[in-house]
Amino acid sequence: MFYIYFYICECTCFRGHTVTSCFLISVSEPAGAIRAIDKHSVHQICSGQVVLTLATAVKELVENSVDAGATSIDVKLKECGVELVEVSDNGKGVEEANFEGLTLKHHTSKIRDFSDLIHVETFGFRGEALSSLCALSDLSVVTCHESSQVGTKLVFDHKGHLVQKSPHPRQQGTTVSLQQLFSTLPVRHKEFQRNIKKEYAKMLHILQSYCIISVGVRITCSNQNGQGKRTTVLCTSGSQSMRENIGAIFGPKQVGAIIFVCTSYLHNTAYHQTKVNYYMFKDMVIIGQFNLGFIITKLNSDIFMIDQHATDEKYNFEMLQQHTVLQGQKLIAPQKLHLTAVSENVLMENIEIFRKNGFEFLIDEDAQVMERVKLVSLPTSKNWTFGPADIEELIFMLSDSPGIMCRPSRVRQMFASRACRKSVMIGTALNVSEMKKLVVHMGEIEQPWNCPHGRPTMRHLANLDVISQD
Missing domain, CATH: 3.30.1540.20 (MutL, C-terminal domain, dimerisation subdomain)
Structure with a gap:
């Protein structure tokens, strides 16, 4: 059993900013072939997942890596995610028999019907994340299953259909690349580019939470602007201690002083x-x-x-x-x-x-x-x-309003x-x-x-x- 501590709950602090808290759940390493969920169960499962932000896109890919049993996850961005979002891991990889269904809607290895939801112990189960990302970007995957000798590069169209497959050198694990996120939605794409600093800051805060609670998983995040040097912005060592993860993110002096304060206040709206x-x-x-x-x-x-x-x-x-x-x-x-x-x-x-x-x-x-x-x-x-x-x-203040x-x-x-x-x-x-x-x-x-x-x-x-x- 692989344990991870995570559940996101958002509330408003006394300054009016969103604070993210983490709670404990356990996650096992699932196994099984990717197959379609039956239509009846599809309608019973809660509403389809829609990727609205850079933070959501990165979150989905990181969760896939954790679900695959990865102990090392590397997040790379270009232009803060406008040009490229790439997440690599050393998980189990994808079997060749599952290539076709990897990015199809409601295709997953986590559940087969609605009753399986009772036993879900993974982050993802709907079979919609990669399908949604295909519709919003140019998505490609390089993967090498633990039973394979050589990796494979997979290119998908916006409908999630596999359009190209070729041998590609890679050690065990999977790399998912998203180019031009939101480019299929011109208005959303312009808004994304215009607000990229805010999107980038929110993504880092979400990723920061995963860095803290992912014990035994080394997570790094780096960004490259233009032709400049690639800069590491987050890094953990893969420690089995959440305390050490906090030290890696906030610095050793802050370990004993991390306190989340949530409160609300009443505001009287005057007549005028x-x-x-x-x-x-x-x-x-x-x-x-x-x-x-x-x-x-x-x-x-x-x-x-x-x-x-x-x-x-x-x-x-x-x-x-x-x-x-x-x-x-x-x-x-x-x-x-x-x-x-x-x-x-x-x-x-x-x-x-x-x-x-x-x-x-x-x-x-x-x-x-x-x-x-x-x-x-x-x-x-x-x-x-x-x-x-x-x-x-x-x-x-600037992390919320850059x-x-x-x-x-x-x-x-x-x-x-x-x-x-x-x-x-x-x-x-x-x-x-x-x-x-x-x-x-x-x-x-x-x-x-x-x-x-x-x-x-x-x-x-x-x-x-x-x-x-x-």
Whole structure:
């Protein structure tokens, strides 16, 4: 019996990001000829599997390798998966009698009818993964069964039919190559290319989970961009210890500190967020100032009260967020960061965002993975100091939204403090033009509803039509 620990459950953490957790199941090494599932059972099995992302494609191929009893799995990509996805293993290989049915829909060696589902101990059983991948890419297989002396290259068309078979040198195992993933769906293909950094990051996170729970299986992942050097981004040693796998992925110092935190929070949607969109602020009529702290406005039949300090504070905060480039302080000597391979890759892919936040790095692409990046400069600002924890937070955010400008929470706190000091204070008298300026500013930012500290910027007071009816 070959044991593997895996079940994916996704939930939302307190920052709104997806967190993947792993649970324990066992998997045996199946055997048997590939044959069609009977039509009745096909309809009973849950809905067909559809490959929607790069992560799903890699996941399916890696699971096939694990199901084949592989102890070594090598994932290779070109252009982060746009040009090529290739997964090689040293599993049992595919018998020649099974070549024709390998990529046909609902053909599998795992089950024969619906009752067999009770005894399924493998990742795959539907017989749809390779069929779906054939329909979405140019798929070829090089395999050598444990009973064969020489390997065979198999080329399939988009319907999963075998169109070419030729001898090919290979040791025991199987290599599946996907060229031009999603090329048969032009719109999806363009979207895939446009969002490739995000697709690539999500794929690495999924693969990271397999690296951790696949005890006794060596998994590596590498990528090559253009004619550049192939870079290893993930690697485990095939240890029988999950603890050692965690160390290989996250670094030895992080083994005892891996904690997944899942929580949810309630969010109250205020009246104005559903009734007022930010394009309408310029149409608000200024009625006057109340108690030297609130602006009373009218929009059609609705009366609003706007907190003059909170709204100016939010506008100034957003301007600081968008336009401030923090200055850095050089370190005496470059500092090692002890990043995981995935985190290191996220940092290198988003280096400009780190620079805008005042972090400078020394990059050595020829160095060993997890040692390619050294910190050489930290942002400074009077009483505020920053360090590796802020870098880790940025990496966490960018892994979910690569290429999107963001700030560590402590930088946001600093900006909130600055915005508060420079904003119009409660107790300050304002003329109509000054009040109008503050209201119009609200329409120039995407989320004007709360100040940086969470206080509402405006309240709906009344609807004149309702009052007149009463």
